[in-house]
Amino acid sequence: MSFSIAELFAQHSTDKFDLHEQFLNNQMVRVLKTIGYDRHYKRAVGQYLYDQHDNEYLDLLSGFGVFAIGRNHPTVISALHETLTLELPNLVQLDVSVLSGLLAQEILKTTPDNLTKMFFCNSGTEAVEAAIKFARYTTKREKIVFCEHAYHGLTMGSLSLNGEPIFREGFGPLLPGCSAVPFNDPAALEQALSGKDIAAFIVEPIQGKGVNLPDDNYLSEVEKLCKKYGTLFVADEVQTGLGRTGKFWAIEHWNVKPDMICMAKALSGGFVPVGGVAMTTKIMDSVYNRMDRAVVHGSTFSKNNMAMSAGLATLHVMQEENLVENSAKVGDDIIATLNAMTSKYEFLKEARGKGMMIAIEFHAPKSLTLKAAWAMLEAANKGLFCQMITIPLFKEHRILSQVAGHGMNVVKLLPPLNLTQKDRDHIIAAFDKTIYDTHQISGAIWDLGKNLASHALKGKTGK
Known part of the structure; x- marks a missing residue:
């Protein structure tokens, strides 16, 4: 009887969450399902991931920096x-x-x-x-x-x-x-x-x-x-x-x-x-x-x-492929362009970093209505605002990103070093739209914020 990884993957590719819940870290599965990251990826090429419906995702985590040259080079x-x-x-x-x-x-x-x-x-x-x-x-x-x-x-x-x-x-x-x-x-x-x-x-x-x-x-x-x-x-x-x-x-x-x-x-x-x-x-x-x-x-x-x-x-x-040079050129351009948005968005404090190691930090706004919304999230769980950035980036723009650490309002990007100008434009447009939406208190993104706050408070109380 022959042994085939391809056959095993094809047979069980949609079983991964059940397998992990039963035999591995079930809390990780709970996290992914709670924030809506429970996708079934079937292949990966360069800076992109593809799910079972062949939707393309721009991977700005690169396996926590592992895939600097892109996936499956x-x-x-x-x-x-x-x-x-x-x-x-x-x-x-x-x-x-x-x-x-x-x-x-x-x-x-x-x-x-x-x-x-x-x-x-x-x-x-x-x-x-x-x-x-x-x-x-x-x-x-x-x-x-x-x-x-x-x-x-x-x-x-x-x-x-x-x-x-x-x-x-x-x-x-x-x-x-x-x-x-x-x-x-x-x-x-x-x-x-x-x-x-x-x-x-x-x-x-x-x-x-x-x-x-x-x-x-x-x-x-x-x-x-x-x-x-x-x-x-x-x-x-x-x-x-x-x-x-x-x-x-x-x-x-x-x-x-x-x-x-x-x-x-x-x-x-x-x-x-x-x-x-x-x-x-x-x-x-x-x-x-x-x-x-x-x-x-x-x-x-x-x-x-x-x-x-x-x-x-x-x-x-x-x-x-001159990836070090590309990292400097494209990464620094992303940082500079995001920084230029601080004048129009109260929540956006700054973008910083070097090359393709990028942080986008958010802070309390001055407007009373926005300040009250920010305070609601911070009271539920410090740093929760960034989930209102990363989740829409993923669900609406198919960009995979992460919060930079516990209890901080910083989104972190560690992209593959081979990002193109097209990728750069997609990143900028997605952040622009998502940050804009956070300033619309009556918008759908704040329904997400309230839901996140509710989950965080339940987690604190154990209910």
């Missing part, structure tokens, strides 16, 4: 197919692989020249875990400093550096010796580092939760302070890296040289999970300092041929 598919059919030796373990060496070489061509070694793993959180361990061993210090509102992953070490309480609650005790400082505050950082007992300061060049940008001199001050106090400077570029911000690495905007860069997400091309840490030779040689320590840290599936092939193909596509 033919170059990566070809590379993976070729890798599968070559019958290559894979994960021999008592060996080293050609493909991982080549991928390391290609990545290090893009990093600051002080970073000369690569460590591969399977995800962003594994990259952060490795950075924690490598920093501790290299400096012989235990403490790690991170930023408030940071996001570095959900495994225990990474979670200990997570600045959002909702992710940490109930999972303690967490890794000892981890403390937070405000983002964008060099004075607070210096106070934390001044005891000369901090192994590493880990920071997102642009914070993912909220898309918070640093002041122009912040990261250069971080670099100076870390050098002054013997602390390793770790840039978490899991989300911001590989062209997301209009530069290959976000740190390029501020011309800094960290001691380590954590990466993942876009490096996989969206097919095979792959993460990594670029680091100085000093760090690598400190951790792997004797032959009996050659396997002191690793991961069974890291450097597997499929992951390395996906990474090599992804880097090739980014260069061939």
Whole structure:
């Protein structure tokens, strides 16, 4: 009897919600059904998703930044197919692989020249875990400093550096010796580092939760302070890296040289999970300092041929299609055009970001009627207004977007880097219409708002 994934998918494509309710996270199914995102997607190409009725959706989440080159890119598919059919030796373990060496070489061509070694793993959180361990061993210090509102992953070490309480609650005790400082505050950082007992300061060049940008001199001050106090400077570029911000690495905007860069997400091309840490030779040689320590840290599936092939193909596509340049051009245009709307919409505070990492923030209006409507939503659940943006964007304009974080009125866009001018125009028109509708208090969109508020209040009371 033959085995066919195509047949299985065709037979069960509309069973996914039932399967998840029975065997997986049923709360996620409840969320999707409550907000009307329970679609049955049957295929995906580039920046678009298609449901069973062949409706096209513009995906501005790209799998939380994974599909930077778009979904199902033919170059990566070809590379993976070729890798599968070559019958290559894979994960021999008592060996080293050609493909991982080549991928390391290609990545290090893009990093600051002080970073000369690569460590591969399977995800962003594994990259952060490795950075924690490598920093501790290299400096012989235990403490790690991170930023408030940071996001570095959900495994225990990474979670200990997570600045959002909702992710940490109930999972303690967490890794000892981890403390937070405000983002964008060099004075607070210096106070934390001044005891000369901090192994590493880990920071997102642009914070993912909220898309918070640093002041122009912040990261250069971080670099100076870390050098002054013997602390390793770790840039978490899991989300911001590989062209997301209009530069290959976000740190390029501020011309800094960290001691380590954590990466993942876009490096996989969206097919095979792959993460990594670029680091100085000093760090690598400190951790792997004797032959009996050659396997002191690793991961069974890291450097597997499929992951390395996906990474090599992804880097090739980014260069061939000029995706970093397109990210800067189209992304910055979207930000500027949305910002120009603030003069006509009271709810719209600003658009910000760099490249294809974009935040659209909303705030309390001045008009009494609008202010009362805003207050009603905020009383029910802080940050609820953004659902009045993202849900109509999805239902009426077939644009998939997300709220940037818990309790904040910020919509976040992480589009594929290959957005076209047509996509850009569709995004602008959809936001213009949706934000306009929120200013019509008697309109249908506020029926949605009242319904959302009712659900939020029921959730608080448990009724």
